[in-house]
Amino acid sequence: MAKQKFGLTVNKAENFSSWYTQVLVKGEFLDYYDVKGCYILRPNGYFIWNEIRKWFTNEIEKLGVEECLFPMLIPKTFLEKEESHISDFSPEVAWITKCGNEVLHEPVAIRPTSETVMYPSFARWISSHRDLPLKVNQWCNILRWELRGTTPLIRSKEILWQEGHTAHIDKEEADKEVLDILDLYYRMYKELLAVPVIKGLKTETEKFAGSDYSTTVEGFIPQAGKGIQAATSHHLGQNFSKMFDVKVQVDDGVSDFVYQNSWGMTTRSLGIAVMIHSDDKGLVLPPKVAKIQVVIIPCGLSVKTSTEDKNKLLKVINRIKNQLLFSKIRVHIDDRDNVTVGYKFNHWEIRGVPIRIEIGLKDLEKNEMCIYKRNTGTKNQYTIDDNVTEKIQLLINDIHEEMYNTALKEQESKILYINNIFDFVKKLDENCILMTPWCESSQCEEKIKTMSTKFEDEKILIAGAKSLCIPFESRKIEHETCIICKSACKRYTLFGRSY
């Protein structure tokens, strides 16, 4: 089988979508698979998902959420109970109809999400107010047969995610949790992936099917000029509890339906981080969660180097490695002798390793090492001393901050406040997303979408903008009117093209 060309053959600015694919595949983050829309998460990528899993599980444990696992199969009758829910999901639901050569008496669905899987059990488990709040979370795979095009991590058939499901005695407690979880999502993106996201409320047209309201953290991909839903936290009200008869006794003989939330975050988070941080040399991984945080490369060795010199160098390198390992910094020495130093540089750059330490014999004479930062592409000489670990730890934090701030600055420069449809379309085409005075009617949203769609003949070339969210933080709105119908507006809505 032909080997892939070593470096990237396209660049981020010119052909974003094929650049993205190359970055993932050549960086060994994921690989393609023979079922369209399904992807292989390789160790370089899966490691980050595991780090997210550990961090988030630890955080929700503090909120009293317990881990569990429900089946992936759904009986038809369960799935169809909540009408608005099923109508949204049904076209994407995969059905098992056959086992071996036997046709099943009744087909079963693979979960596209687990509200309808879990809530019949909630009804059995909950009776007294002492059974509340009930809070469970599971990390699992779901299946949504995407009919639109698929993009690795961003939109795929099989999706890895966590889904939290909670039941509460009153709305206030549930409302609070919706925001507590949203804050965790915000922090996960910021603290682990160095990705800035925007907290907000989903509009009525975009909210989760079956929810009372949905909150979201929205990401932004500058080169694509697109918003992207990064994680969502929903308040389901009593919609599902009424359908699945999840009741609790509130007073003697009087019972009421519970208030429910559900919230989820997927491996899409990895895709967002890769899109935002990576560059024309390949992956740039966020340093706190990268599988390998530091690679050490011995330099300047050749066949002429004496064994003594070589051993001296390797001894120092190994000492540094052990110091770093001791402080749980993930480090790898690349001491291959069949490839050049330049080859190794490329090898680890394309795989996104945040820090590279180069040490040659000349450095050793000066007791120095050269440190290369993948995110900025800059090099600096450092003294080799007992504080190596501390230096690297600081550097990891610095790189993380730099990556976050760079992404934030770029995002801020591309979120514009506009007040008319002319500017709206113009700025959209400059890859911006837009804080828009809008009356919040679906008719006006439909018009905005149509007016921002690019057609070629009668085919849609570029899809129009939709409402991404109503950000919790925004400029105070004053005397603004809907850019379509000119009726008064209470708040800005963030519009944009989107994934």
Place this chain on the structure above:
Amino acid sequence: MAKQKFGLTVNKAENFSSWYTQVLVKGEFLDYYDVKGCYILRPNGYFIWNEIRKWFTNEIEKLGVEECLFPMLIPKTFLEKEESHISDFSPEVAWITKCGNEVLHEPVAIRPTSETVMYPSFARWISSHRDLPLKVNQWCNILRWELRGTTPLIRSKEILWQEGHTAHIDKEEADKEVLDILDLYYRMYKELLAVPVIKGLKTETEKFAGSDYSTTVEGFIPQAGKGIQAATSHHLGQNFSKMFDVKVQVDDGVSDFVYQNSWGMTTRSLGIAVMIHSDDKGLVLPPKVAKIQVVIIPCGLSVKTSTEDKNKLLKVINRIKNQLLFSKIRVHIDDRDNVTVGYKFNHWEIRGVPIRIEIGLKDLEKNEMCIYKRNTGTKNQYTIDDNVTEKIQLLINDIHEEMYNTALKEQESKILYINNIFDFVKKLDENCILMTPWCESSQCEEKIKTMSTKFEDEKILIAGAKSLCIPFESRKIEHETCIICKSACKRYTLFGRSY
């Protein structure tokens, strides 16, 4: 919905299978679900699976195994490539044929195991000997549409497991790994679940479809008188690498197919531990992995107790709790005031919590606490001092040892060496499994099976015995002949009824 009766209504000796179900459900370890053969793993159960996951992942990381995740969908052509493999699995394979209302052009299967999912990628990833060994593992769900009856955790449609897949340059390295992994399975059962298992080789009739040979750790369930496959580690030889063209260049221009292993362990491990340790009062969880290791119950409080006394007691209890938490011992205080102390005892006994600390006002006067061990049902008074944590830690280790030794003793008493078919059948009916001189032919195994089957009219009442494994450790065989054909035997094979 009617509430379940509080305690168990059957006992272990009399009706093992309905006892098992009650223990799991009333102990809130798992719950039933509306798709037959699928179960809900509740927090009390899932926690242990997570502990196993953490321990095992850490151990295989030391062997250089990396975590990844492949898709759950398999194209028909992949699945059918290895003939003996597919012929074994095909009757159990579930097929997705429809999405929404659309019939798929080509049905896709849900993985029953991932050899055929992964190895086409291995072929792409491996070319030079430097790409070897390739070692990956994934924790995921698989689907096997069981046509026989299902038993929670033991035999179900959806199964949670880890599956490791490795490729090696030569057979020796692969052979060694097979046993390294088997040893980890043995240790996991012993060190985490307090379950003794027997290492051995699977017979030709029982080996994994497509392997050169399979090794196993076999468990034993005394009350059922049944052996149970607890985890397996297979050497696949070049069978799959030839089918999927996984080749490596060994010399200039000369290439050879790689040698492969695969190995797996499922949530069946949880079922085995529950079956072995639990009793007529409910679950008995292995103390090192139990979600709650210690429950503290304030005793002797009533409406007459002064607030001062009550606070004094709760203060001491909270101090103990914090001491334990500090040492990462998982502790819970049951300070509910709406149920009796007796109710609480039952509540935590049925849920299998290994250690109960009872402290009343009278204990407090003597600066004492009463500690109840769930496994033995025994109580002892202890002084409350600064060494509480140390005491509990020792107790956890003691309980673990006791549980392991009790299970081992019972197992040893039920594994008998026999040398004729008459004793074979007799002892089998006394719930033993048997070290049997057998010629290792499938004809003789078939006869053994038939002769040990219990019929009622023409229906099979109790299935006959099959070969469980050829244990690595056994008595030296001397002058023994096959219990059927009387030909000479080189080694004993363990036979038994089985799950």
